[in-house]
Structure formats: structure tokens, C-alpha cells
Amino acid sequence: MLQLQFIVENKEKTIRGLQKKHFQNAEQFVEKIIHLDQERRQLIAQSNDIKNKINSLSREIGELFKSGKKEEAEKLKQQSTEYKNKEAELDKILKDVEQELHNVLVLLPNLPHDSVPEGKSAEDNEVVFQYGEIPSLPDSALCHWDLAAKYDIIDFETGVKLTGAGFPVYKGKGAKLQRALINFFLDQATQNGYTEIEPPILVNEASGFGTGQLPDKDGQMYFVNEDKLYLIPTAEVPITNIYRDVILKEEELPIKNCGYTPCFRREAGSYGKDVRGLNRLHQFDKVEIVQIAHPEKSYEVLEEMREYVAGLLKKLELPFRTVKLCGGDMSFASALTYDMEVYSAAQKRWLEVSSVSNFETFQTNRLKCRFKDKKGKTQLAHSLNGSALALPRIVAALLENNQTEKGIKIPSVLVPYTGFEWID
RNA sequence: GGAGAGAUGGCAGAGUGGUCGAAUGCGGCGGUCUUGAAAACCGUUGUGCCUUAACAGGCACCGGGGGUUCGAAUCCCUCUCUCUCCGCCA
Numbered sequence: 001m002l003q004l005q006f007i008v009e010n011k012e013k014t015i016r017g018l019q020k021k022h023f024q025n026a027e028q029f030v031e032k033i034i035h036l037d038q039e040r041r042q043l044i045a046q047s048n049d050i051k052n053k054i055n056s057l058s059r060e061i062g063e064l065f066k067s068g069k070k071e072e073a074e075k076l077k078q079q080s081t082e083y084k085n086k087e088a089e090l091d092k093i094l095k096d097v098e099q100e101l102h103n104v105l106v107l108l109p110n111l112p113h114d115s116v117p118e119g120k121s122a123e124d125n126e127v128v129f130q131y132g133e134i135p136s137l138p139d140s141a142l143c144h145w146d147l148a149a150k151y152d153i154i155d156f157e158t159g160v161k162l163t164g165a166g167f168p169v170y171k172g173k174g175a176k177l178q179r180a181l182i183n184f185f186l187d188q189a190t191q192n193g194y195t196e197i198e199p200p201i202l203v204n205e206a207s208g209f210g211t212g213q214l215p216d217k218d219g220q221m222y223f224v225n226e227d228k229l230y231l232i233p234t235a236e237v238p239i240t241n242i243y244r245d246v247i248l249k250e251e252e253l254p255i256k257n258c259g260y261t262p263c264f265r266r267e268a269g270s271y272g273k274d275v276r277g278l279n280r281l282h283q284f285d286k287v288e289i290v291q292i293a294h295p296e297k298s299y300e301v302l303e304e305m306r307e308y309v310a311g312l313l314k315k316l317e318l319p320f321r322t323v324k325l326c327g328g329d330m331s332f333a334s335a336l337t338y339d340m341e342v343y344s345a346a347q348k349r350w351l352e353v354s355s356v357s358n359f360e361t362f363q364t365n366r367l368k369c370r371f372k373d374k375k376g377k378t379q380l381a382h383s384l385n386g387s388a389l390a391l392p393r394i395v396a397a398l399l400e401n402n403q404t405e406k407g408i409k410i411p412s413v414l415v416p417y418t419g420f421e422w423i424d
Numbered sequence: 425g426g427a428g429a430g431a432u433g434g435c436a437g438a439g440u441g442g443u444c445g446a447a448u449g450c451g452g453c454g455g456u457c458u459u460g461a462a463a464a465c466c467g468u469u470g471u472g473c474c475u476u477a478a479c480a481g482g483c484a485c486c487g488g489g490g491g492u493u494c495g496a497a498u499c500c501c502u503c504u505c506u507c508u509c510c511g512c513c514a
Contacts, residue, residue: 041473041474041475044473044474044475044483045474045475045482045483047474047483048473048474048475048482048483048484049482049483051482051483051484052482052483054494054495055482055483055495057494057495058442058494058495059442059443059495060494061442061494061495062442062443062494062495063442063443065442065494066442073494074494076494077494078494079494080494080495081494084494247434247471376453378471
């Protein structure tokens with residue numbers, strides 16, 4: 001959530017930022033917020049004034065009772081009641097105004113960083129880095145869903161039977177490959193200074209709100225009605241919410257956490273060829289890295305995280321590119337996002353395998369995650385996260401790019417984890 | 425699922441209608457002492473909002489919401505959460 005004070009003090013900047021993100025009617029929204037805020041301040045001033053009067057009257061009445069002057073006290077009581085009625089009226093209006101203000105504020109996406117390119121959709125993203133040879137496979141090369149069937153390692157049909165589409169069953173070497181990747185990613189992260197967290201995979205509403213999934217993505221998360229809990233769409237939610245309502249010490253920053261969890265996404269409304277095989281699932285495994293950083297350091301941290309994720313892909317010997325997302329393609333909460341895309345040789349397309357973002361104060365404002373600076377002032381920290389990595393598309397790319405006549409070659413860094421070199 | 429207890433400042437823990445934003449202890453910060461540290465002693469120490477250029481002033485917050493009252497941390501209602509015991513159980 002954007003900070004009200006920032007919007008009021010930086011009206012033009014806010015409007016421009018929202019427009020860059022292709023947020024509709026940015027100007028009207030901002031005008032409305034500024035107007036509501038003015039109204040709010042006025043009401044607060046009036047209400048406080050009356051409360052002040054009531055408070056001093058109460059004190060006087062107390063004194064009068066003590067000294068036995070009951071009649072005078074009764075008089076003041078009446079006066080107090082009048083003030084109270086007036087205050088109740090004001091407070092009702094104030095409550096409505098604040099509610100309205102909150103409702104609007106919550107709809108606004110984060111503002112993009114100055115370096116974010118203009119643009120509407122994925123086509124306008126800026127490729128900032130590319131690595132590796134794009135393999136040329138023979139015409140007989142198979143897509144991963146066919147390879148999965150050929151080697152009997154992923155069973156999509158049984159997943160449909162057990163649960164539904166988008167819930168694959170991994171078998172044999174397929175299952176072991178999942179475990180290997182998870183362990184490899186966690187080991188890499190912890191070797192790079194991240195603390196491993198195993199969080200709950202169901203969270204309450206406050207957590208969903210804290211990282212920005214609610215109310216924006218309500219309907220995209222699975223919800224357990226009986227207990228009012230949400231299945232997490234990413235480990236970012238519980239791991240970042242650890243710092244909800246927390247005031248950190250400046251020297252504790254940056255905080256580096258990582259965690260593996262299954263992720264659950266309803267993906268309501270997305271169908272078609274993009275969802276074939278492992279490309280888009282309702283349940284998948286992911287290792288996430290999360291950092292809480294000092295505002296002055298957060299962009300250095302973002303670069304460090306980007307480098308880290310790139311390093312993982314290099315170790316897995318996958319060709320990839322890094323794109324800086326344009327304003328229109330960025331997520332709701334992000335100020336700057338890099339996507340890492342692995343080239344799938346059989347599908348002949350780039351698959352997003354990681355997304356690394358700086359949220360600046362957008363999440364921490366909701367979370368009330370702050371730190372005390374050297375002057376003893378509390379200020380909002382910055383939060384960042386990235387996938388490191390999401391498994392399904394990595395598996396898809398590994399299967400497709402590494403297919404040979406002999407079988408599928410496992411990258412050497414993974415062999416100690418899988419215990420086998422070939423899927424055959 | 426049944427029964428009970430509880431929710432107060434960073435933590436522990438007092439406070440059952442008026443000057444309580446809240447005793448006390450611990451912790452934190454500053455100082456005295458010390459070559460330095462520890463101990464001891466002294467002082468200080470919550471958050472948010474509104475007005476203000478600033479000094480300063482005001483308001484709110486004792487789990488959330490509502491009520492009683494001139495006045496609520498304290499009384500009433502309600503919700504949520506936590507703990508204990510029993511039951512069930514990986």
C-alpha cells in the first residue's frame with residue numbers, strides 16, 4: 001500500500017507512476033485521495049477539540065463530586081452530554097471518510113522505479129542479460145509432457161483423477177528429481193547467507209493482506225472456509241509476514257531468509273496452450289528467497305539477488321535471459337522486477353522461472369515492518385523477494401533441453417542430489 | 425469435540441470506576457565510578473494521529489468490536505486468539 005503522506009506530498013509523481021503502470025484513471029484516484037485526506041484532517045481536528053473539552057469537563061465533574069458540589073456537577077454533566085452527541089456525529093462521518101480512503105488506497109499498485117521501462121505488455125520488457133547457447137534440437141525433439149510420459153516420470157492423468165488438472169503426480173526418477181532440486185536450491189541459498197525457514201503453508205487473512213495478495217488477488221488463492229485460512233500461493237507470504245508488526249534494529253538488516261514450500265494457485269481464468277504440461281499448475285514446488293533491507297541498500301540487494309538467481313541457472317547449465325519488466329507488465333506490489341526466463345528448446349519459447357522484485361515500502365507499509373535508525377526514528381524497511389527457483393518450468397527446460405537418444409542428461413551439479421545421471 | 429483459565433508497554437508482571445500512558449523488576453540507552461569491563465549508583469526509555477516553520481500543544485491506543493457512565497485498563501455484551509486438562513490422533 002502506498003503511503004498516504006507520500007501521495008499528498010508528491011501528487012504529480014504519484015500520478016505519473018501510476019500511469020506508467022497503466023493504472024486506469026490515475027489522476028481521478030489521486031485527486032480523490034487528496035480530497036478525502038483533507039476532509040479527514042479537518043474532521044480529526046474538530047473531533048479532537050471536542051474530546052479535549054469532554055475530558056476537561058469530566059475532570060471538573062470529578063472534583064466537584066469530591067468536594068460535594070453535586071448541583072454544579074449535574075449542570076456540567078448536561079453540557080458534557082451535548083458535546084458527546086456532537087462528537088458521536090463527527091466520529092461517524094470520520095469513520096466513513098477513513099474507510100473510503102482506505103478502500104481507494106488499497107486499490108493503488110506500487111509506483112515503478114525510475115529505471116522501469118515504459119510499456120504495456122511482455123513485448124515491451126527490456127532484455128538486460130542473456131546467457132548460454134540456445135540448443136538446436138532435432139525435429140524429433142519432444143516437449144516435456146511427451147518426455148514425461150515416455151520415461152514415466154510425471155503422470156498428469158492420474159493427477160486429474162486424484163484432484164484435477166494442474167496437479168501432476170511425479171513418479172520414480174521424476175519424484176526424486178523434485179526432491180533433488182529442492183535440496184540443491186536450499187543448500188545453495190543457505191551457503192549464500194540465507195536462513196532456511198519452514199513456514200506454515202496455510203495463512204490467515206492478515207498475512208494475505210500483509211504481502212498484498214488480499215484484497216487484490218482474492219479469488220486466486222485457495223481458501224479453507226471452515227477455518228478462514230488461505231493456502232499460500234508462494235512462500236513469500238508466510239516468510240515476509242514473520243516481520244509483520246515488528247520493529248527491527250538497524251544492524252539486523254538485511255535479513256535474508258529462504259524457504260521451500262508447495263505453492264497453490266487457482267489460476268482462475270487462464271487456459272490454453274500456455275498451461276500445457278508443467279507450464280502452469282495449481283500446485284507446484286518452489287524455493288523462495290526473501291530479504292528485508294535498509295531503504296538505502298535495497299537496490300543493491302536486488303542486484304545481489306538477481307546475480308544469485310542467475311548463478312543457479314548457470315550451475316544448472318540452462319540458457320536464460322534476464323528481462324526488466326516494463327510498467328504495464330509488473331505485478332501490483334512491485335517497484336522493480338527482473339524476470340529470469342529459461343529457453344525451452346522444444347517449445348521454442350522463453351519460460352519464466354523466476355521473478356525477483358523490490359517492493360520498497362509497499363509491503364512493509366501494510367506489514368508495519370519497521371526499523372529504528374541511528375537517530376532512534378522508526379521508519380519502514382524495504383522488502384524484496386525472488387524465486388530461487390520454481391521447479392516445474394526448470395524441470396520442463398531440463399527435460400527438453402537435455403534430451404538425447406540415450407535419455408535425459410542430469411546436470412552434474414544435481415547428480416549428487418539425484419543419485420543418477422540419466423533419466424532413461 | 426468437551427471443560428476451564430487468560431489476553432496490560434521489548435519481556436515479566438501489578439493495577440477492579442476519576443490525576444493511569446499505566447507501579448515494580450528485567451532488558452535497552454545515557455552518565456558516575458573504573459586503565460578497561462563487570463558490579464553498584466543516578467537518569468532516561470512505547471506507538472500512531474492532528475495542529476505548528478519551530479518551540480510546544482492536543483487526541484487515541486491496556487487482544488478486536490460494541491455498550492453502560494459526566495468519566496473505563498478496571499463494569500456489561502460480543503468476537504478473535506493463546507494456554508491447561510480430558511477425548512481423538514500422524
